[in-house]
Amino acid sequence: MNCREFDARLHAFVDGELDAGPMADAEAHVSTCPDCHGRANGERRFRQLLRRQPKEAVPPEFRARMLALARRERSRKKVRIWLGAPALAAAVLLLAFVLMARALSTGGHEPEMVGNLVDKHLAYAQLEAPAEFHSTERPAVAAWFRQRTGLRVTVPDLSPAGIQLVGARIAEAEQRKVAYLFYEKGHVLMSVFMVPEVGRRAPLAGRPMSSGGHEYLAQERQGLRTVSWRDGETLFSLVSTLGYDDLLECADQLRAERDRETRL
Protein backbone atom coordinates (compact mmCIF):
# COMPACT_ATOMS: atom_id res chain seq x y z
CA MET A 1 0.00 0.00 0.00
CA ASN A 2 1.37 3.43 -0.90
CA CYS A 3 0.50 6.80 0.63
CA ARG A 4 -2.14 7.56 -1.96
CA GLU A 5 -3.92 4.27 -1.35
CA PHE A 6 -3.65 4.73 2.38
CA ASP A 7 -5.12 8.20 2.07
CA ALA A 8 -8.24 6.83 0.44
CA ARG A 9 -8.71 4.48 3.39
CA LEU A 10 -7.57 6.79 6.18
CA HIS A 11 -11.02 7.34 7.74
CA ALA A 12 -12.12 3.72 7.48
CA PHE A 13 -8.77 2.72 8.98
CA VAL A 14 -9.09 5.02 11.96
CA ASP A 15 -12.74 4.02 12.42
CA GLY A 16 -11.78 0.35 12.44
CA GLU A 17 -14.05 -0.23 9.48
CA LEU A 18 -11.60 -1.93 7.11
CA ASP A 19 -11.79 -5.64 6.35
CA ALA A 20 -9.02 -7.80 7.74
CA GLY A 21 -6.89 -7.78 4.57
CA PRO A 22 -6.87 -4.02 3.88
CA MET A 23 -6.55 -3.38 7.62
CA ALA A 24 -3.33 -5.41 7.78
CA ASP A 25 -2.02 -3.62 4.68
CA ALA A 26 -2.82 -0.23 6.17
CA GLU A 27 -1.16 -1.11 9.47
CA ALA A 28 1.92 -2.27 7.62
CA HIS A 29 2.03 1.03 5.72
CA VAL A 30 1.57 3.16 8.83
CA SER A 31 4.39 1.35 10.60
CA THR A 32 6.84 2.32 7.86
CA CYS A 33 5.56 5.78 6.88
CA PRO A 34 5.93 8.50 9.56
CA ASP A 35 3.87 10.94 7.52
CA CYS A 36 0.80 8.69 7.29
CA HIS A 37 1.38 7.55 10.86
CA GLY A 38 1.17 11.17 11.99
CA ARG A 39 -1.99 11.80 10.03
CA ALA A 40 -3.68 8.68 11.37
CA ASN A 41 -2.84 9.84 14.89
CA GLY A 42 -4.19 13.29 14.14
CA GLU A 43 -7.46 11.80 12.95
CA ARG A 44 -7.61 9.65 16.05
CA ARG A 45 -7.16 12.59 18.36
CA PHE A 46 -9.78 14.52 16.46
CA ARG A 47 -12.14 11.59 16.93
CA GLN A 48 -11.39 11.53 20.66
CA LEU A 49 -12.09 15.21 20.92
CA LEU A 50 -15.53 14.68 19.39
CA ARG A 51 -16.29 11.62 21.52
CA ARG A 52 -15.44 13.61 24.64
CA GLN A 53 -18.29 16.03 24.01
CA PRO A 54 -20.76 16.13 26.90
CA LYS A 55 -23.69 13.80 26.31
CA GLU A 56 -26.95 15.44 27.06
CA ALA A 57 -29.83 13.37 28.41
CA VAL A 58 -33.53 13.97 27.88
CA PRO A 59 -35.26 15.95 30.63
CA PRO A 60 -36.79 13.53 33.18
CA GLU A 61 -40.20 15.04 32.60
CA PHE A 62 -39.95 14.26 28.91
CA ARG A 63 -38.80 10.71 29.55
CA ALA A 64 -41.78 10.17 31.83
CA ARG A 65 -44.08 11.50 29.12
CA MET A 66 -42.67 9.09 26.54
CA LEU A 67 -43.17 6.20 28.96
CA ALA A 68 -46.74 7.30 29.54
CA LEU A 69 -47.30 7.49 25.77
CA ALA A 70 -46.06 3.93 25.36
CA ARG A 71 -48.42 2.76 28.11
CA ARG A 72 -51.35 4.63 26.65
CA GLU A 73 -50.66 3.12 23.23
CA ARG A 74 -50.67 -0.32 24.81
CA SER A 75 -54.09 0.16 26.31
CA ARG A 76 -55.36 1.54 22.99
CA LYS A 77 -54.09 -1.57 21.24
CA LYS A 78 -55.82 -3.76 23.78
CA VAL A 79 -59.11 -1.98 23.19
CA ARG A 80 -58.66 -2.43 19.46
CA ILE A 81 -58.14 -6.15 19.93
CA TRP A 82 -61.33 -6.33 21.98
CA LEU A 83 -63.29 -4.41 19.41
CA GLY A 84 -62.20 -7.00 16.88
CA ALA A 85 -63.94 -9.73 18.89
CA PRO A 86 -67.74 -9.27 18.84
CA ALA A 87 -68.22 -11.47 21.89
CA LEU A 88 -66.29 -8.96 23.95
CA ALA A 89 -68.06 -5.86 22.73
CA ALA A 90 -70.39 -5.96 25.72
CA ALA A 91 -67.44 -6.12 28.06
CA VAL A 92 -65.95 -3.07 26.40
CA LEU A 93 -69.16 -1.14 26.85
CA LEU A 94 -69.26 -2.11 30.49
CA LEU A 95 -65.67 -0.99 30.90
CA ALA A 96 -66.48 2.32 29.26
CA PHE A 97 -69.25 2.88 31.81
CA VAL A 98 -66.96 2.00 34.66
CA LEU A 99 -64.32 4.42 33.42
CA MET A 100 -66.87 7.19 32.95
CA ALA A 101 -68.29 6.66 36.39
CA ARG A 102 -64.80 6.81 37.83
CA ALA A 103 -63.98 9.97 35.95
CA LEU A 104 -67.14 11.61 37.26
CA SER A 105 -66.56 10.52 40.82
CA THR A 106 -63.09 12.08 40.86
CA GLY A 107 -64.46 15.31 39.48
CA GLY A 108 -63.00 15.17 35.96
CA HIS A 109 -59.46 16.02 35.02
CA GLU A 110 -58.38 18.82 37.33
CA PRO A 111 -57.29 16.59 40.21
CA GLU A 112 -55.20 14.87 37.57
CA MET A 113 -53.72 18.22 36.69
CA VAL A 114 -52.53 18.80 40.26
CA GLY A 115 -51.15 15.24 40.30
CA ASN A 116 -49.44 15.99 37.04
CA LEU A 117 -47.83 19.11 38.51
CA VAL A 118 -46.68 17.15 41.56
CA ASP A 119 -45.00 14.66 39.20
CA LYS A 120 -43.22 17.53 37.51
CA HIS A 121 -42.02 18.90 40.81
CA LEU A 122 -40.68 15.47 41.78
CA ALA A 123 -38.94 15.02 38.45
CA TYR A 124 -37.24 18.41 38.56
CA ALA A 125 -36.39 18.30 42.25
CA GLN A 126 -33.94 15.50 41.40
CA LEU A 127 -31.93 17.76 39.14
CA GLU A 128 -29.03 19.87 40.22
CA ALA A 129 -30.19 22.75 38.00
CA PRO A 130 -33.85 22.27 37.15
CA ALA A 131 -34.49 25.65 35.57
CA GLU A 132 -34.39 26.27 31.85
CA PHE A 133 -33.76 29.93 32.50
CA HIS A 134 -31.65 30.63 35.56
CA SER A 135 -32.15 33.97 37.16
CA THR A 136 -32.80 35.46 40.54
CA GLU A 137 -34.06 38.67 38.89
CA ARG A 138 -37.84 38.74 38.85
CA PRO A 139 -38.23 41.22 35.96
CA ALA A 140 -35.83 39.14 33.84
CA VAL A 141 -37.88 36.00 34.44
CA ALA A 142 -41.15 37.77 33.63
CA ALA A 143 -39.59 39.16 30.44
CA TRP A 144 -38.33 35.70 29.51
CA PHE A 145 -41.86 34.28 29.71
CA ARG A 146 -43.28 37.17 27.73
CA GLN A 147 -40.73 36.64 25.01
CA ARG A 148 -41.02 32.88 24.85
CA THR A 149 -44.74 32.38 25.25
CA GLY A 150 -46.48 35.72 25.26
CA LEU A 151 -47.77 34.80 28.71
CA ARG A 152 -48.06 37.43 31.40
CA VAL A 153 -46.49 35.69 34.35
CA THR A 154 -46.41 37.18 37.80
CA VAL A 155 -43.08 36.48 39.48
CA PRO A 156 -43.70 37.25 43.13
CA ASP A 157 -41.11 38.57 45.56
CA LEU A 158 -41.08 35.91 48.28
CA SER A 159 -37.87 37.03 49.93
CA PRO A 160 -39.73 38.33 53.04
CA ALA A 161 -40.62 34.67 53.69
CA GLY A 162 -36.96 33.71 53.13
CA ILE A 163 -37.78 32.12 49.79
CA GLN A 164 -35.57 32.95 46.82
CA LEU A 165 -36.23 32.80 43.11
CA VAL A 166 -34.00 30.30 41.28
CA GLY A 167 -35.30 30.32 37.74
CA ALA A 168 -38.04 29.23 35.40
CA ARG A 169 -39.03 26.87 32.67
CA ILE A 170 -41.86 26.33 30.25
CA ALA A 171 -43.45 22.99 30.95
CA GLU A 172 -46.30 21.22 29.30
CA ALA A 173 -49.29 19.51 30.89
CA GLU A 174 -52.24 18.09 29.03
CA GLN A 175 -51.18 19.87 25.87
CA ARG A 176 -51.06 23.23 27.56
CA LYS A 177 -48.02 25.41 28.07
CA VAL A 178 -47.44 25.88 31.75
CA ALA A 179 -45.35 28.61 33.33
CA TYR A 180 -43.13 26.99 35.95
CA LEU A 181 -41.21 29.05 38.54
CA PHE A 182 -38.59 27.58 40.84
CA TYR A 183 -38.06 28.99 44.31
CA GLU A 184 -35.89 27.75 47.08
CA LYS A 185 -35.92 28.02 50.84
CA GLY A 186 -32.57 26.78 52.09
CA HIS A 187 -32.26 23.58 50.14
CA VAL A 188 -35.98 22.97 49.79
CA LEU A 189 -37.49 23.46 46.37
CA MET A 190 -40.85 25.09 45.87
CA SER A 191 -42.56 24.95 42.48
CA VAL A 192 -45.04 27.58 41.38
CA PHE A 193 -47.18 26.57 38.40
CA MET A 194 -49.44 28.79 36.35
CA VAL A 195 -51.67 26.91 33.95
CA PRO A 196 -53.73 28.89 31.43
CA GLU A 197 -57.19 27.36 31.17
CA VAL A 198 -59.48 27.37 28.21
CA GLY A 199 -62.82 25.65 27.95
CA ARG A 200 -63.50 22.73 30.27
CA ARG A 201 -62.91 23.52 33.90
CA ALA A 202 -63.70 20.74 36.27
CA PRO A 203 -64.00 21.68 39.93
CA LEU A 204 -60.75 21.60 41.89
CA ALA A 205 -60.33 18.93 44.51
CA GLY A 206 -58.81 19.42 47.95
CA ARG A 207 -59.45 20.65 51.47
CA PRO A 208 -60.59 24.26 51.61
CA MET A 209 -58.23 26.60 53.42
CA SER A 210 -58.30 30.35 53.76
CA SER A 211 -55.57 32.88 54.26
CA GLY A 212 -55.35 36.65 53.85
CA GLY A 213 -58.99 36.76 52.84
CA HIS A 214 -58.46 34.29 50.00
CA GLU A 215 -59.76 30.77 49.52
CA TYR A 216 -57.44 27.90 48.61
CA LEU A 217 -57.58 24.16 48.15
CA ALA A 218 -54.94 22.02 49.79
CA GLN A 219 -53.95 18.49 48.84
CA GLU A 220 -51.21 16.15 49.97
CA ARG A 221 -49.75 14.01 47.27
CA GLN A 222 -46.74 11.72 47.36
CA GLY A 223 -45.51 13.31 50.54
CA LEU A 224 -45.79 16.83 49.13
CA ARG A 225 -48.10 19.69 50.01
CA THR A 226 -50.00 21.53 47.33
CA VAL A 227 -52.01 24.74 47.48
CA SER A 228 -54.10 25.58 44.44
CA TRP A 229 -56.56 28.22 43.34
CA ARG A 230 -58.11 29.72 40.28
CA ASP A 231 -57.93 33.31 39.22
CA GLY A 232 -59.74 34.21 36.04
CA GLU A 233 -58.48 31.98 33.28
CA THR A 234 -55.51 30.66 35.20
CA LEU A 235 -54.97 27.78 37.57
CA PHE A 236 -52.24 28.39 40.16
CA SER A 237 -50.58 25.66 42.10
CA LEU A 238 -47.73 25.67 44.64
CA VAL A 239 -45.94 22.40 45.33
CA SER A 240 -43.32 21.75 47.99
CA THR A 241 -42.39 19.87 51.13
CA LEU A 242 -42.56 23.23 52.91
CA GLY A 243 -45.33 23.65 55.48
CA TYR A 244 -48.75 25.14 54.73
CA ASP A 245 -47.81 28.36 56.57
CA ASP A 246 -45.08 29.02 54.02
CA LEU A 247 -47.18 27.94 51.06
CA LEU A 248 -50.14 30.11 52.04
CA GLU A 249 -47.92 33.11 52.69
CA CYS A 250 -46.42 32.70 49.22
CA ALA A 251 -49.84 32.21 47.67
CA ASP A 252 -51.14 35.41 49.31
CA GLN A 253 -48.12 37.34 48.10
CA LEU A 254 -48.53 36.02 44.56
CA ARG A 255 -52.20 36.99 44.53
CA ALA A 256 -51.49 40.45 45.89
CA GLU A 257 -48.87 41.09 43.23
CA ARG A 258 -51.06 39.67 40.52
CA ASP A 259 -53.91 41.98 41.58
CA ARG A 260 -51.57 44.94 41.58
CA GLU A 261 -50.32 44.10 38.07
CA THR A 262 -53.85 43.67 36.77
CA ARG A 263 -54.89 47.05 38.13
CA LEU A 264 -51.96 48.80 36.48
Add this chain to the structure above:
Amino acid sequence: MLRWIRDGGQTSEFEGVALVHLDLLYRAALRLTHNRAEAEDLVQETWLRALRHFDQFDPGSNCRAWLLTILRNAFLNRLRREGREILESDMTATEAGAARLEEASVARSSPEEDFFQTVLHGDVDRAMKTLPLPFRLVVTLADLEGLTYKEIAQVLDCPIGTVMSRLSRARQLLRKELVTLAREHGYSEESR
Protein backbone atom coordinates in the same frame (compact mmCIF):
# COMPACT_ATOMS: atom_id res chain seq x y z
CA MET B 1 -37.33 -15.62 21.57
CA LEU B 2 -37.48 -12.94 24.23
CA ARG B 3 -40.63 -11.37 22.89
CA TRP B 4 -42.64 -14.54 23.55
CA ILE B 5 -41.33 -15.11 27.00
CA ARG B 6 -42.31 -11.72 28.31
CA ASP B 7 -45.92 -11.48 29.25
CA GLY B 8 -46.23 -7.74 29.17
CA GLY B 9 -47.19 -7.80 25.51
CA GLN B 10 -45.66 -5.98 22.60
CA THR B 11 -45.62 -2.44 23.92
CA SER B 12 -43.85 -3.32 27.12
CA GLU B 13 -41.22 -4.81 24.92
CA PHE B 14 -41.14 -1.56 22.99
CA GLU B 15 -40.29 0.28 26.18
CA GLY B 16 -37.69 -2.31 27.04
CA VAL B 17 -36.04 -2.04 23.65
CA ALA B 18 -36.49 1.64 22.81
CA LEU B 19 -36.21 3.54 26.08
CA VAL B 20 -32.44 3.09 26.27
CA HIS B 21 -32.15 4.98 22.98
CA LEU B 22 -34.24 7.97 24.03
CA ASP B 23 -31.22 10.10 24.98
CA LEU B 24 -29.56 9.32 21.67
CA LEU B 25 -32.69 10.30 19.76
CA TYR B 26 -32.91 13.53 21.71
CA ARG B 27 -29.28 14.46 21.07
CA ALA B 28 -29.62 13.69 17.36
CA ALA B 29 -32.80 15.79 17.24
CA LEU B 30 -31.00 18.66 18.99
CA ARG B 31 -28.25 18.56 16.38
CA LEU B 32 -30.84 18.64 13.62
CA THR B 33 -33.10 21.36 14.98
CA HIS B 34 -30.84 23.44 17.31
CA ASN B 35 -33.90 24.00 19.42
CA ARG B 36 -35.03 22.18 22.54
CA ALA B 37 -38.77 22.48 22.05
CA GLU B 38 -38.52 21.44 18.43
CA ALA B 39 -36.21 18.56 19.33
CA GLU B 40 -38.64 17.27 21.95
CA ASP B 41 -41.43 17.53 19.45
CA LEU B 42 -39.48 15.64 16.84
CA VAL B 43 -38.54 12.89 19.29
CA GLN B 44 -42.14 12.59 20.40
CA GLU B 45 -43.28 12.21 16.81
CA THR B 46 -40.57 9.60 16.23
CA TRP B 47 -41.57 7.80 19.39
CA LEU B 48 -45.23 7.63 18.41
CA ARG B 49 -44.46 6.42 14.90
CA ALA B 50 -42.14 3.77 16.27
CA LEU B 51 -44.79 2.66 18.78
CA ARG B 52 -47.40 2.33 16.10
CA HIS B 53 -45.16 0.46 13.70
CA PHE B 54 -43.42 -1.66 16.25
CA ASP B 55 -44.96 -4.78 14.74
CA GLN B 56 -42.86 -4.07 11.65
CA PHE B 57 -39.66 -3.99 13.67
CA ASP B 58 -37.61 -7.17 13.39
CA PRO B 59 -36.45 -7.96 16.94
CA GLY B 60 -33.21 -9.41 15.62
CA SER B 61 -32.29 -6.16 13.88
CA ASN B 62 -30.74 -2.95 15.08
CA CYS B 63 -33.11 -0.87 17.16
CA ARG B 64 -31.17 2.38 17.36
CA ALA B 65 -30.67 2.47 13.59
CA TRP B 66 -34.38 1.76 13.12
CA LEU B 67 -35.37 4.58 15.50
CA LEU B 68 -32.91 7.01 13.96
CA THR B 69 -34.25 6.20 10.50
CA ILE B 70 -37.73 7.15 11.68
CA LEU B 71 -36.35 10.32 13.26
CA ARG B 72 -34.55 11.35 10.08
CA ASN B 73 -37.61 10.72 7.92
CA ALA B 74 -39.84 12.65 10.32
CA PHE B 75 -37.40 15.55 10.24
CA LEU B 76 -37.15 15.58 6.44
CA ASN B 77 -40.95 15.50 6.23
CA ARG B 78 -41.10 18.54 8.44
CA LEU B 79 -38.65 20.41 6.26
CA ARG B 80 -40.71 19.47 3.24
CA ARG B 81 -43.91 20.66 4.88
CA GLU B 82 -42.29 23.94 5.78
CA GLY B 83 -40.82 24.31 2.30
CA ARG B 84 -37.31 24.02 3.69
CA GLU B 85 -36.65 20.83 1.85
CA ILE B 86 -33.06 19.78 1.31
CA LEU B 87 -33.08 18.60 -2.26
CA GLU B 88 -30.84 15.75 -3.23
CA SER B 89 -29.36 18.01 -5.93
CA ASP B 90 -28.49 20.68 -3.34
CA MET B 91 -26.82 18.05 -1.32
CA THR B 92 -24.78 16.85 -4.25
CA ALA B 93 -23.79 20.42 -4.96
CA THR B 94 -22.79 20.90 -1.33
CA GLU B 95 -20.72 17.77 -1.43
CA ALA B 96 -19.08 18.79 -4.68
CA GLY B 97 -18.33 22.20 -3.19
CA ALA B 98 -16.86 20.58 -0.13
CA ALA B 99 -14.83 18.28 -2.29
CA ARG B 100 -13.32 21.21 -4.18
CA LEU B 101 -12.54 22.95 -0.94
CA GLU B 102 -10.95 19.81 0.34
CA GLU B 103 -8.77 19.42 -2.72
CA ALA B 104 -7.78 23.06 -2.69
CA SER B 105 -6.74 23.48 0.88
CA VAL B 106 -7.17 20.63 3.25
CA ALA B 107 -6.10 17.50 1.47
CA ARG B 108 -2.71 16.28 2.61
CA SER B 109 -2.20 19.38 4.70
CA SER B 110 -0.03 18.97 7.74
CA PRO B 111 -1.90 17.66 10.77
CA GLU B 112 -3.05 20.59 12.85
CA GLU B 113 -3.10 18.51 15.95
CA ASP B 114 -2.00 21.17 18.34
CA PHE B 115 -5.14 23.18 17.88
CA PHE B 116 -7.01 20.48 19.81
CA GLN B 117 -5.50 21.94 22.96
CA THR B 118 -7.15 25.26 22.36
CA VAL B 119 -10.60 23.95 21.51
CA LEU B 120 -12.84 25.42 24.15
CA HIS B 121 -16.01 24.13 25.67
CA GLY B 122 -18.78 24.89 23.21
CA ASP B 123 -16.52 25.20 20.16
CA VAL B 124 -17.55 21.83 18.80
CA ASP B 125 -21.21 22.79 19.17
CA ARG B 126 -20.59 26.06 17.38
CA ALA B 127 -18.59 24.42 14.61
CA MET B 128 -21.21 21.70 14.17
CA LYS B 129 -23.86 24.33 13.59
CA THR B 130 -21.99 25.65 10.57
CA LEU B 131 -22.06 22.28 8.81
CA PRO B 132 -24.70 21.72 6.13
CA LEU B 133 -27.35 19.30 7.35
CA PRO B 134 -26.18 16.07 5.63
CA PHE B 135 -22.65 16.55 7.00
CA ARG B 136 -23.87 17.47 10.45
CA LEU B 137 -25.97 14.34 10.58
CA VAL B 138 -23.22 11.98 9.47
CA VAL B 139 -20.69 13.38 11.97
CA THR B 140 -23.26 13.25 14.74
CA LEU B 141 -23.99 9.62 14.07
CA ALA B 142 -20.41 8.50 13.54
CA ASP B 143 -18.32 10.62 15.88
CA LEU B 144 -20.61 11.86 18.60
CA GLU B 145 -22.76 8.74 18.90
CA GLY B 146 -20.42 6.02 17.65
CA LEU B 147 -22.61 4.31 15.05
CA THR B 148 -20.94 1.97 12.56
CA TYR B 149 -20.84 2.73 8.84
CA LYS B 150 -23.42 0.01 8.28
CA GLU B 151 -25.84 1.53 10.77
CA ILE B 152 -25.34 4.98 9.30
CA ALA B 153 -25.97 3.64 5.79
CA GLN B 154 -29.27 2.22 7.07
CA VAL B 155 -30.29 5.50 8.70
CA LEU B 156 -29.34 7.63 5.69
CA ASP B 157 -30.67 5.03 3.27
CA CYS B 158 -27.55 5.19 1.12
CA PRO B 159 -24.60 2.93 0.20
CA ILE B 160 -21.70 2.57 2.62
CA GLY B 161 -19.45 4.25 0.04
CA THR B 162 -21.55 7.40 0.30
CA VAL B 163 -21.31 7.29 4.10
CA MET B 164 -17.55 7.11 3.85
CA SER B 165 -17.14 9.97 1.41
CA ARG B 166 -19.64 12.18 3.18
CA LEU B 167 -18.08 11.46 6.54
CA SER B 168 -14.57 12.29 5.45
CA ARG B 169 -15.74 15.56 3.91
CA ALA B 170 -17.80 16.39 6.95
CA ARG B 171 -14.80 15.88 9.19
CA GLN B 172 -12.62 18.07 7.00
CA LEU B 173 -15.15 20.87 7.17
CA LEU B 174 -15.61 20.51 10.90
CA ARG B 175 -11.89 20.49 11.49
CA LYS B 176 -11.42 23.57 9.39
CA GLU B 177 -14.12 25.37 11.33
CA LEU B 178 -12.55 24.33 14.63
CA VAL B 179 -9.17 25.63 13.51
CA THR B 180 -10.84 28.93 12.66
CA LEU B 181 -12.38 29.09 16.13
CA ALA B 182 -9.08 28.11 17.73
CA ARG B 183 -7.41 31.00 15.87
CA GLU B 184 -10.00 33.33 17.30
CA HIS B 185 -8.94 32.15 20.74
CA GLY B 186 -5.39 33.14 19.91
CA TYR B 187 -3.99 29.87 18.68
CA SER B 188 -1.50 30.49 15.91
CA GLU B 189 0.56 28.09 13.94
CA GLU B 190 3.68 30.20 14.55
CA SER B 191 3.34 29.59 18.25
CA ARG B 192 3.67 25.84 17.82
